Amino acid sequence: MGGFIVKRLAVSVPVLLGVTFLIFMLLHVVPGDPVALMMGERMSPEVIDRVRAQMHLDDPWPVRYVRFISDALRGDLGESYKLRRPVVGLLRDAFPTTLKLALAAALVAWCIGIPAGILSAVRPYSLVDNFFMGLALTGVSTPVFWTALLFQYLFSLKLGWLPVAGFYSAKHLIMPALVLGWSSSGLVARLTRSSLLDVMRHDYIRTARAKGLRQGPVILRHALKNALLPVVTVMALQIAFLLSGSVITESVFNIPGVGRIAVGAIQNRDMPLLQGAVLFTTVLVILGNLAADLLYGWLDPRIRRDGGVGR
Amino acid sequence: MRPGRDPKLIADELPPLVPAEAGDDMAGETLWGDVVRAFWKNRAALAGVGVVTVIALMALGAPWFLRGDPYAIDLDLRHLPPSWDHWFGTDHYGRDLFTRVVHGARISLVIGLIPAFLSTVIGAVLGVVSGFYGGKTDFWIMRLADVVLAFPSLLLAMAIMYTLGASLFNIFIALSAVGWASTSRIVRSQTLSLREKDFVEAARALGVSRGKIVFRHILPNCLPSIVVVFTMSIPAAIMQEAGLSFLGVGAQPPTPSWGLLVSQGKEFIFSAPWEAILPGVAILLLVLAFNFMGDGLRDAIDPYMKD
Amino acid sequence: MDRGNAVLQVRNLRTEFATRRGIVPAVDGVSFEVFEGKVTGLVGESGCGKSVTALSILGLVTSPPGRVARGEILFEGRDLARMTPREMGAFRGRDLSMIFQEPMTSLNPVKTVGNQVGEPLRVHLGLSAREARRRAEEMLDLVGIPEPQLRYGAFPHQLSGGLRQRVMIAMALICSPKLLVADEPTTALDVTIQAQVLDLMMGLKNRLGTAIVLITHDLGVVAETCDDVYVMYAGHIVEQGDVYRLFERPGHPYTQGLLRCVPDASKPGRRGPLASIEGAVPLLTALPPGCRFAPRCPWAQELCHRQIPDLVAVGEGHLVRCWRAEEGGKP
Amino acid sequence: MSDALVSVRHLTVSFRAEGGFFGRSHRRVRAVDDVSLDVEEGSIFALVGESGCGKTTLGRALLRLLPPDSGEVLFRGKDLARMAPEELRRQRRRMQIVFQDPYASLNPRMRIRDTLAEPFWTHEPHLSPREVEVRGRELLRLVGLRGEVLGHFPHQFSGGQRQRIGIARALALHPEFVVCDEAVSALDVSIQAQVLNLLVDLREKFSLTYLFITHNLAVVRHLADRVGVMFLGRVMEVGPTEELFSTPLHPYTKFLIGAVPLPDPRRRDRERLLLQGDVLSPTDLPPGCRFAPRCPYARDRCREEEPRMSEREGRKVACHYPLA
Secondary structure: OOOHHHHHHHHHHHHHHHHHHHHHHHHOOOOOOOOHHHHOOOOOOOHHHHHHOOOOOOOOHHHHHHHHHHHHHHHOEEOOOOOOOEEHHHHHHHHHHHHHHHOOOOOOOEEEEHHHHHHHHHOOOOHHHHHHHHHHHHHHHOOOOHHHHHHHHHHHHHOOOOOOOOOOOHHHHHHHHHHHHHHHHHHHHHHHHHHHHHHHHHHHHHHHHHHOOOOOOHHHHHHHHHHHHHHHHHHHHHHHHHHHHHHHHHHHHHOOOHHHHHHHHHHHHOOHHHHHHHHHHHHHOOOOOOOOHHHHHHOHHHOOOOOOOOO | OOEEOOOOOOOOOOOOOOOHOOOOOOOOOOOOHHHHHHHOOOOHHHHHHHHHHHHHHHHHHHHHHOOOOOOOOOOHHHHHOOOOOOOOOOOOOOOHHHHHHHHHHHHHHHHHHHHHHHHHHHHHHHHHHHHOHHHHHHHHHHHHHHHHOOOOOOHHHHHHHHOOOOOHHHHHHHHHHHHHHHHHHHHHHHHHHHHOOOHHHHHHHEEEEHHHEEEHHHHHHHHHHHHHHHHHHHHHHHHHHHHHHHOOOOOOOOOHHHHHHHHHHHHHHOOOHHHHHHHHHHHHHHHHHHHHHHHHHHHHHHHHHHO | OOOOEEEEEEEEEEEEEOOOOEEEEEEEEEEEEEEOEEEEEEOOOOOOOOOHHHHHHHOOOOOEEEEEEEEEEEEEEEEHHHOOHHHHHHHEOOOEEEOOOOOOOOOOOOOOHHHHHHHHHHHOOOOOHHHHHHHHHHHHHOOOOHHHHHHHOOHHHHHHHHHHHHHOOOOOHHHOOOOEEEEEEOOOOHHHHHHHHHHHHHHHHHOOEEEEEEEEOOOHHHHHHHHHHEEEEEOEEEEEEEHHHHOOOOOOOHHHHHHHHHHOOOOOOOOOOOOOOOOOOOOOOOOOOOOOOOHHHOOOOOOHHOOOOOOOOOOOOOOEEOHHHHHHHOO | OOOEEEEEEEEEEEEEOOOHHHHHHOOOEEEEEEEEEEEEOOOOOEEEEOOOOOOOHHHHHOOOOOOOOEEEEEEEEHHHOOHHHHHOOOOOOEEEEEOOOOOOOOOOOOOOOHHHHHHHHOOOOOHHHHHHHHHHHHHHHHHHOOOHHHOOHHHHHHHHHHHHHHHHHOOOOOOEEEEEEOOOOOOHHHHHHHHHHHHHHHHHHOOOOEEEEEEOOOHHHHOOOOOEEOOOOEEEEEEEHHHHOOOOOOOOHHOOOOOOOOOOOHHOOOOOOOOOOOOOOOOOOOOOOOOOOHHHOOOOHHHOOOOEEEEEEEEEEEOOOOOO
């Protein structure tokens, strides 16, 4: 297991480097002059040149990339053009909100998705199965922003149960979490079902039945753990999905999280802020993947004992 | 019993039906024939095909059967609720929303098909190359895929759109650049398992060149999963475009992109809810239809992807 | 004929599968008896229905598409075929148990072997985890697994194929069942390991008095282990009898052909062509109207192609399903 | 030996062991370890051994489908291991392989016509499609199938029929040497005999040389001229079939033969030779003879010093204390 962790960490490093490089290339080698964008077009060329020199934007890109990396490692992601505040500070303030939203949504997704998937798999092709799977596919197919608007219309305007937008209390979290969780519960349900069905076809399930176990214990004791192994991995990836899905949710519900920062940064052409938000989210996703793999390794004795990546 | 000199002609026998495969349906002429037959039995999938066909026909025929202009502004007709004259009502410029939604279908279909096709082709080529040639090529392609997959796809697409500028054409590029990675992983893993198959080994033993092995043996066997991946990436692309346009980094006004329509409608969600809700229903319907289709196709093809 | 007590009597069993091409009888009118402390072999080639017979006994036929359509499976006088799944569950793993061909896939990869071996004790006898562990370790020791205390906590992937099959045997026998159904238990194993496992099974049989139904395609394994043999072909039993008699004087042309196909490793090779049976097993969806072996039988007559023969006694306990049984299956 | 069609000299083939840092361990497992063999022209040479002994790897290395680490593979005196790719490609038509799994050895997306045409496309591109079709029909007839099935797909055939098609493909270009890698072990007994007889028939027709890789000792005794016994990557014993079976020199050979169940119930009470212990792992080999941990006759020397292959009366054995 120790070797497995080391190996998995070692794989993450080049990915992280690649990610920073891609972000850098995308946002720094943009056609158009960021300074001109930042300061407006009426600024005199001399001023623009001076600012460029101050910001070291005249250096060749490899030099800028190395500086970007070393600054980032020191926790410095630059300053927002628009808000005139350090990017790291803005992200640090926004992150807890996004995390709360993502976790609440994940909870919703799992609480709906896993039971629905299990019920479907127990009686495949039955009415129950068709109902849940139709529902799951609908969930996958619903645009998050649309559900959000629908919920706002129904629960806030028509019923008056929940606040329309903003993020001030736990009550404000309910609607966004439901919206975001609903869209990914379909994925969880479908995955749980197919994984469980797949496991139920294995020989060791027949062995368990041959021992005299009834259907319930067969599923609970022998099938579920195997079936949930891939689900767990996807659930960790889901957090990533939810973090990016929260871009839309946050902007609809006007929640001051990382996603809304990213959207705002694009609207204001605030390059350092966008770069910081993207980098930050991606690092979170990589960490999520890492956690998923470690969890998988911990749950699956074939990896736990041998240290191999036996998947 | 006679010892087996002069083997009798035994071609007219069929394979024995062993109980282990008693439930399977794989005895037809060709793969695709069987797939079509299995697909036709799937009612949900057929309903999907029906909905997609209707939407596609409407989109194609829009200039002929809709008299209205999707861009025609009439400030006297602002925010009209759905009625016989305006099925979906009108928007804040008094444009007929139904006309705009139908025209928007053309965008969604094009967005669904082109980036899905591009990303599938790119992903399939890279996946086969990666899996078959292995070594350094494989290493670098897969690391690139890792990097792309590490990004939440919407954020990466947003960043690309930021760089390239918001336009319909750039959406093609952004979505293709995001979508190829997962396809390449799927195709690569399939290539890896095919590469070890005896029939590929037999071709090597015959001295068949690597390129011909790829085209005769690897690609045709990857094709079922490539088709499934392609079908599944259509609704994904439609959703992403809608998301980008909703956020304002996709299609730009006055283009009647569905995401944009919802985004414009959200300003009036309390006074004129249909403006946001109805274009959203269109997205849901089309994406759902494609998903049902893709699901049906996958179920029909699945039994053939194992060998 | 007195052969002791019959532990299991299968009468006129028919197990069907629903396929796209219609209902397929994988097992059709099969009857046999298993006696206390004896090894009863079901032999035949793939698709003959021997494994489905085994699964039918244990009520493990996957349904749908399969189902036991007709017949009785009398286990100590009670008909297993008529039992509810719940009643059946009380028997499985306690009084009758089963081992399978693939020891690799038949064990749950995420549970320790000890836990799996001890599970029937907890399910059927309600033993505490500690007591189950103690008994499981004893059982692992009994099936010849070195260092049972250590191996108790091992996962299946950490054991070799031979050891895994020993674990399966331990699991099947831990409640001292009266009947063990072994479906190709050594087919996936190497020949030296096969010899060890068969030796172990026979030793345990003698020690625990368990009756065994051994399902195999390997006539060598049958000759080495079985007391009674039933030869199956396309869902039918075509010949049954005492192992010595059956190998010495096979009555059915199929049995005769099968025996001739197998070279004897202990005898010098004849260097000529091997005997073979021409043709292939018929499709279960397109069975011939008469004797199912008739299309491949070199001595088939007009009657053979028209009508299915009954099992006819040709000696003590030796029955043959052939129109020419009296002539020894030959012209 | 001058009349050897294929000779192997000190051949070693290894694989990277599983696991390790980045999934690429630097430890290598020697699947075939310093093996030397000769296959005489026109003979059937059988390679026997249990799973994981390296017999399949050796078979593939003989055809240069796997790159050897060291050693030579001489085909009519020319070293395949050091041949240029283009030259090797031309040589391929002279040596072919028949696989074990009839379900995996035919491309499921290719009609039989194309499967049988591929050898001609590759080596005789001047043939017209018509001629290729005619050759395909001839090949099918040769293996006992009707020409009409050219348009069928593999899934429409039974295992035995597929195996015949695999044989037809292997023989399309009239090779001199054919490796049969467990060619019948996936088939039912009655079908096995049909296919084996076909292989023997074809040997006479085309004066083929066979390497049979198998674990079925009964068939080996019946068909093979010479036998090589492998254990954990090494050849333990080589000799003429009858002598090897009647008086095995290596203890492993003796136990291997003794473990085969005999289709004769009257002999079930004979004294049985049971090999104790479990299959060993090729990743951690003992210092001396690799069979020593399971060998009941092993002495101290066996556990310290690895025996070399020694020759006696035309037979070879790698044992310090050969039997008989």
